[in-house]
Amino acid sequence: MIKGLYEAHLPVKDLKRSIAFYKKLGLELSHIHDHHLAFFWLKKGESWLGLWETQQVELDYHPSIRHVAFHVTLESLRSSVSWLKERQIAPREAFGFMPHEPFVMAHDGIAHAKIHFYDPDGNSLEFICKIPNPTNIVGRMYLSEWETIYS
Template sequence: MIKGLYEAHLPVSNLDESIEFYGKLGLEFDHKVDDKIAFLWIEKGKSWLGLWNSDRVDLPYHPSIRHIAFEVSYEDLKQSVEWLKEKGMKPRKAFGFEPDQPFVIPHDSYAHAKIHFNDPDGNSLELISKIDNKKNVQEKMYVSDWEEFNKE
Protein backbone atom coordinates (compact mmCIF):
# COMPACT_ATOMS: atom_id res chain seq x y z
CA MET A 1 0.00 0.00 0.00
CA ILE A 2 1.61 3.28 1.14
CA LYS A 3 5.21 3.59 -0.05
CA GLY A 4 6.03 7.14 1.01
CA LEU A 5 4.94 10.75 0.79
CA TYR A 6 4.52 11.96 -2.79
CA GLU A 7 3.57 15.59 -2.25
CA ALA A 8 3.05 18.31 0.30
CA HIS A 9 1.65 21.82 -0.23
CA LEU A 10 2.20 25.31 1.18
CA PRO A 11 0.45 28.66 0.67
CA VAL A 12 2.64 31.48 -0.73
CA SER A 13 1.99 35.13 -1.50
CA ASN A 14 4.36 35.46 -4.47
CA LEU A 15 4.68 32.35 -6.61
CA ASP A 16 7.76 33.44 -8.58
CA GLU A 17 9.63 34.59 -5.46
CA SER A 18 8.82 31.28 -3.77
CA ILE A 19 9.95 29.26 -6.79
CA GLU A 20 13.28 31.10 -6.62
CA PHE A 21 13.56 30.56 -2.83
CA TYR A 22 12.91 26.82 -3.02
CA GLY A 23 15.20 26.56 -6.05
CA LYS A 24 18.03 27.89 -3.84
CA LEU A 25 17.33 24.95 -1.52
CA GLY A 26 17.93 22.59 -4.44
CA LEU A 27 14.33 21.80 -5.36
CA GLU A 28 13.85 21.46 -9.12
CA PHE A 29 10.99 23.39 -10.74
CA ASP A 30 8.70 21.13 -12.78
CA HIS A 31 5.65 23.12 -13.86
CA LYS A 32 3.00 25.73 -13.09
CA VAL A 33 -0.77 25.38 -13.30
CA ASP A 34 -2.62 28.57 -14.39
CA ASP A 35 0.05 30.76 -12.70
CA LYS A 36 -1.57 29.82 -9.38
CA ILE A 37 0.26 26.61 -8.44
CA ALA A 38 3.85 25.52 -8.93
CA PHE A 39 5.31 22.07 -8.45
CA LEU A 40 8.97 21.54 -7.55
CA TRP A 41 10.67 18.19 -7.14
CA ILE A 42 12.10 17.49 -3.71
CA GLU A 43 13.42 14.17 -5.00
CA LYS A 44 12.87 13.96 -8.77
CA GLY A 45 10.28 11.39 -9.71
CA LYS A 46 9.59 10.56 -6.08
CA SER A 47 8.26 13.55 -4.11
CA TRP A 48 7.40 17.15 -4.77
CA LEU A 49 6.24 20.35 -3.16
CA GLY A 50 3.19 22.23 -4.39
CA LEU A 51 3.19 26.00 -3.86
CA TRP A 52 -0.22 27.66 -4.00
CA ASN A 53 -0.40 31.39 -4.72
CA SER A 54 -2.83 32.69 -2.10
CA ASP A 55 -3.94 35.79 -0.30
CA ARG A 56 -4.37 33.61 2.83
CA VAL A 57 -0.72 33.10 3.81
CA ASP A 58 -1.23 34.84 7.15
CA LEU A 59 -2.90 31.83 8.75
CA PRO A 60 -1.66 31.39 12.31
CA TYR A 61 1.28 29.01 12.33
CA HIS A 62 0.69 25.46 13.40
CA PRO A 63 2.98 22.60 12.28
CA SER A 64 0.02 20.60 11.01
CA ILE A 65 -0.79 23.34 8.51
CA ARG A 66 2.37 25.19 7.45
CA HIS A 67 5.41 22.97 8.06
CA ILE A 68 7.67 20.88 5.82
CA ALA A 69 10.72 18.89 6.98
CA PHE A 70 13.32 18.03 4.34
CA GLU A 71 15.51 14.98 4.90
CA VAL A 72 19.26 15.62 4.64
CA SER A 73 22.33 13.59 5.52
CA TYR A 74 23.73 14.05 9.01
CA GLU A 75 27.01 15.35 7.57
CA ASP A 76 25.15 17.93 5.47
CA LEU A 77 23.03 18.91 8.47
CA LYS A 78 26.17 19.73 10.47
CA GLN A 79 26.99 22.32 7.77
CA SER A 80 23.41 23.56 7.38
CA VAL A 81 23.65 26.83 9.31
CA GLU A 82 26.45 28.11 7.07
CA TRP A 83 24.76 26.65 3.97
CA LEU A 84 21.49 28.46 4.73
CA LYS A 85 23.26 31.74 5.47
CA GLU A 86 25.20 31.52 2.19
CA LYS A 87 21.83 31.34 0.42
CA GLY A 88 20.52 34.42 2.30
CA MET A 89 18.33 32.36 4.63
CA LYS A 90 18.23 32.67 8.39
CA PRO A 91 17.97 29.69 10.75
CA ARG A 92 15.55 30.35 13.60
CA LYS A 93 15.16 29.40 17.24
CA ALA A 94 13.15 26.21 17.79
CA PHE A 95 12.37 23.97 20.77
CA GLY A 96 14.33 26.42 22.96
CA PHE A 97 17.54 26.04 20.91
CA GLU A 98 19.31 29.07 19.45
CA PRO A 99 19.89 28.84 15.68
CA ASP A 100 23.69 28.81 15.81
CA GLN A 101 23.87 25.03 15.19
CA PRO A 102 21.54 22.05 14.68
CA PHE A 103 20.16 20.25 17.71
CA VAL A 104 19.10 16.70 18.55
CA ILE A 105 15.80 15.38 19.90
CA PRO A 106 16.16 11.72 20.98
CA HIS A 107 13.49 9.03 20.79
CA ASP A 108 14.59 5.74 22.39
CA SER A 109 16.82 3.90 19.86
CA TYR A 110 16.97 6.79 17.36
CA ALA A 111 17.11 10.56 17.36
CA HIS A 112 16.45 13.43 14.99
CA ALA A 113 19.04 16.11 14.36
CA LYS A 114 17.50 19.26 12.90
CA ILE A 115 17.56 22.97 12.20
CA HIS A 116 14.55 25.20 11.50
CA PHE A 117 14.04 28.24 9.24
CA ASN A 118 11.18 30.01 7.44
CA ASP A 119 10.32 30.70 3.82
CA PRO A 120 9.42 34.26 2.70
CA ASP A 121 5.80 33.73 3.85
CA GLY A 122 6.67 32.42 7.30
CA ASN A 123 6.03 28.76 6.46
CA SER A 124 8.10 26.65 8.83
CA LEU A 125 10.84 24.62 7.16
CA GLU A 126 13.20 22.11 8.69
CA LEU A 127 16.28 20.20 7.64
CA ILE A 128 16.30 16.88 9.49
CA SER A 129 18.38 13.74 9.73
CA LYS A 130 17.47 10.53 11.54
CA ILE A 131 20.44 9.22 13.55
CA ASP A 132 21.12 6.25 15.81
CA ASN A 133 20.79 6.65 19.57
CA LYS A 134 23.02 3.74 20.62
CA LYS A 135 23.45 5.07 24.17
CA ASN A 136 19.70 5.63 24.58
CA VAL A 137 20.20 9.30 25.39
CA GLN A 138 16.95 10.99 26.42
CA GLU A 139 18.14 14.60 26.74
CA LYS A 140 17.73 17.20 23.97
CA MET A 141 21.03 18.88 23.08
CA TYR A 142 23.04 20.66 20.40
CA VAL A 143 24.74 18.47 17.78
CA SER A 144 28.19 19.42 19.12
CA ASP A 145 27.21 18.18 22.59
CA TRP A 146 25.67 15.03 21.07
CA GLU A 147 28.88 14.21 19.26
CA GLU A 148 30.95 14.79 22.40
CA PHE A 149 28.62 12.62 24.48
CA ASN A 150 28.62 9.83 21.88
CA LYS A 151 32.39 9.63 21.30
CA GLU A 152 33.60 6.05 21.38
Protein backbone atom coordinates (compact mmCIF):
# COMPACT_ATOMS: atom_id res chain seq x y z
CA MET A 1 0.00 0.00 0.00
CA ILE A 2 2.43 2.74 1.16
CA LYS A 3 5.28 3.37 -1.26
CA GLY A 4 7.07 6.30 0.40
CA LEU A 5 6.57 9.76 1.84
CA TYR A 6 4.88 12.17 -0.57
CA GLU A 7 5.05 15.39 1.44
CA ALA A 8 6.03 16.94 4.74
CA HIS A 9 5.22 20.44 6.03
CA LEU A 10 6.97 22.95 8.26
CA PRO A 11 5.85 26.29 9.76
CA VAL A 12 7.85 29.40 8.78
CA LYS A 13 7.53 33.02 9.82
CA ASP A 14 8.85 34.71 6.67
CA LEU A 15 8.12 32.77 3.47
CA LYS A 16 10.53 34.80 1.29
CA ARG A 17 13.42 34.23 3.73
CA SER A 18 12.59 30.52 3.93
CA ILE A 19 12.38 30.17 0.15
CA ALA A 20 15.90 31.62 -0.11
CA PHE A 21 17.16 29.24 2.60
CA TYR A 22 15.73 26.09 1.02
CA LYS A 23 17.06 27.14 -2.39
CA LYS A 24 20.52 27.31 -0.75
CA LEU A 25 20.01 23.65 0.16
CA GLY A 26 19.54 22.95 -3.55
CA LEU A 27 15.80 22.28 -3.49
CA GLU A 28 13.74 23.27 -6.52
CA LEU A 29 10.74 25.52 -5.89
CA SER A 30 7.64 23.90 -7.39
CA HIS A 31 5.08 26.62 -6.73
CA ILE A 32 3.70 29.18 -4.29
CA HIS A 33 0.05 28.97 -3.30
CA ASP A 34 -1.96 31.98 -2.02
CA HIS A 35 1.23 33.87 -1.03
CA HIS A 36 1.60 31.87 2.22
CA LEU A 37 2.49 28.34 1.14
CA ALA A 38 5.48 27.22 -0.92
CA PHE A 39 6.22 23.74 -2.20
CA PHE A 40 9.74 22.48 -2.93
CA TRP A 41 10.50 19.29 -4.77
CA LEU A 42 12.52 16.81 -2.74
CA LYS A 43 12.41 14.36 -5.64
CA LYS A 44 10.76 15.93 -8.67
CA GLY A 45 7.41 14.38 -9.44
CA GLU A 46 7.54 12.17 -6.35
CA SER A 47 7.82 14.09 -3.08
CA TRP A 48 7.88 17.62 -1.79
CA LEU A 49 8.21 19.86 1.23
CA GLY A 50 5.54 22.44 2.04
CA LEU A 51 6.44 25.63 3.93
CA TRP A 52 3.50 27.37 5.60
CA GLU A 53 3.89 31.02 6.54
CA THR A 54 2.35 31.57 9.96
CA GLN A 55 2.80 33.70 13.06
CA GLN A 56 2.71 30.57 15.25
CA VAL A 57 6.20 29.30 14.40
CA GLU A 58 7.38 29.37 18.02
CA LEU A 59 5.75 26.05 18.86
CA ASP A 60 7.71 24.03 21.38
CA TYR A 61 10.15 21.89 19.45
CA HIS A 62 9.51 18.18 19.32
CA PRO A 63 10.99 16.00 16.55
CA SER A 64 7.56 14.60 15.74
CA ILE A 65 6.24 17.96 14.55
CA ARG A 66 9.18 20.14 13.44
CA HIS A 67 11.75 17.80 11.92
CA VAL A 68 12.59 16.72 8.37
CA ALA A 69 15.44 14.37 7.41
CA PHE A 70 16.76 14.61 3.85
CA HIS A 71 18.22 11.46 2.35
CA VAL A 72 21.70 12.06 0.91
CA THR A 73 24.53 9.89 -0.36
CA LEU A 74 27.38 8.93 1.94
CA GLU A 75 29.74 10.86 -0.32
CA SER A 76 27.63 14.01 0.11
CA LEU A 77 27.36 13.46 3.85
CA ARG A 78 31.16 13.28 4.21
CA SER A 79 31.43 16.86 2.89
CA SER A 80 28.19 18.12 4.45
CA VAL A 81 29.73 20.21 7.25
CA SER A 82 31.82 22.31 4.85
CA TRP A 83 28.94 22.35 2.31
CA LEU A 84 26.58 23.79 4.94
CA LYS A 85 29.13 26.31 6.21
CA GLU A 86 29.78 27.54 2.64
CA ARG A 87 26.09 28.46 2.59
CA GLN A 88 26.25 30.18 6.00
CA ILE A 89 24.27 27.33 7.62
CA ALA A 90 25.63 26.08 10.93
CA PRO A 91 25.56 22.36 11.65
CA ARG A 92 24.37 21.76 15.21
CA GLU A 93 25.03 19.44 18.12
CA ALA A 94 22.73 16.41 18.24
CA PHE A 95 22.57 13.37 20.48
CA GLY A 96 25.70 14.60 22.30
CA PHE A 97 27.79 14.85 19.11
CA MET A 98 29.50 18.11 18.27
CA PRO A 99 28.84 19.31 14.70
CA HIS A 100 32.41 19.15 13.36
CA GLU A 101 31.56 15.97 11.41
CA PRO A 102 28.63 13.58 10.79
CA PHE A 103 27.98 10.82 13.29
CA VAL A 104 26.60 7.29 13.15
CA MET A 105 23.77 5.69 15.09
CA ALA A 106 23.72 1.89 14.78
CA HIS A 107 21.28 -0.64 16.22
CA ASP A 108 19.58 -3.90 15.29
CA GLY A 109 21.78 -4.46 12.22
CA ILE A 110 20.95 -1.01 10.82
CA ALA A 111 23.24 2.02 10.76
CA HIS A 112 22.66 5.60 9.68
CA ALA A 113 25.13 8.47 9.32
CA LYS A 114 23.78 11.98 9.83
CA ILE A 115 24.33 15.64 10.55
CA HIS A 116 21.73 18.04 11.98
CA PHE A 117 21.06 21.77 11.44
CA TYR A 118 18.23 24.31 11.77
CA ASP A 119 16.33 26.39 9.24
CA PRO A 120 15.81 30.12 9.98
CA ASP A 121 12.70 29.33 12.06
CA GLY A 122 14.31 26.68 14.25
CA ASN A 123 12.84 23.71 12.39
CA SER A 124 15.17 20.74 12.83
CA LEU A 125 16.69 19.49 9.58
CA GLU A 126 18.99 16.57 8.97
CA PHE A 127 21.03 15.00 6.20
CA ILE A 128 21.00 11.21 6.62
CA CYS A 129 21.99 8.04 4.79
CA LYS A 130 21.87 4.37 5.55
CA ILE A 131 25.31 2.73 5.74
CA PRO A 132 26.34 -0.93 5.74
CA ASN A 133 26.67 -2.61 9.13
CA PRO A 134 27.96 -6.09 8.22
CA THR A 135 29.16 -7.00 11.72
CA ASN A 136 26.06 -5.64 13.48
CA ILE A 137 27.81 -2.97 15.52
CA VAL A 138 25.53 -1.31 18.06
CA GLY A 139 26.22 2.18 19.33
CA ARG A 140 27.01 5.75 18.37
CA MET A 141 30.23 7.27 17.08
CA TYR A 142 31.59 9.83 14.66
CA LEU A 143 31.61 8.82 11.00
CA SER A 144 35.43 8.91 10.92
CA GLU A 145 35.53 6.34 13.75
CA TRP A 146 33.03 4.16 11.89
CA GLU A 147 35.03 4.32 8.70
CA THR A 148 38.19 3.34 10.61
CA ILE A 149 36.42 0.16 11.74
CA TYR A 150 35.23 -0.68 8.22
CA SER A 151 38.29 0.44 6.23
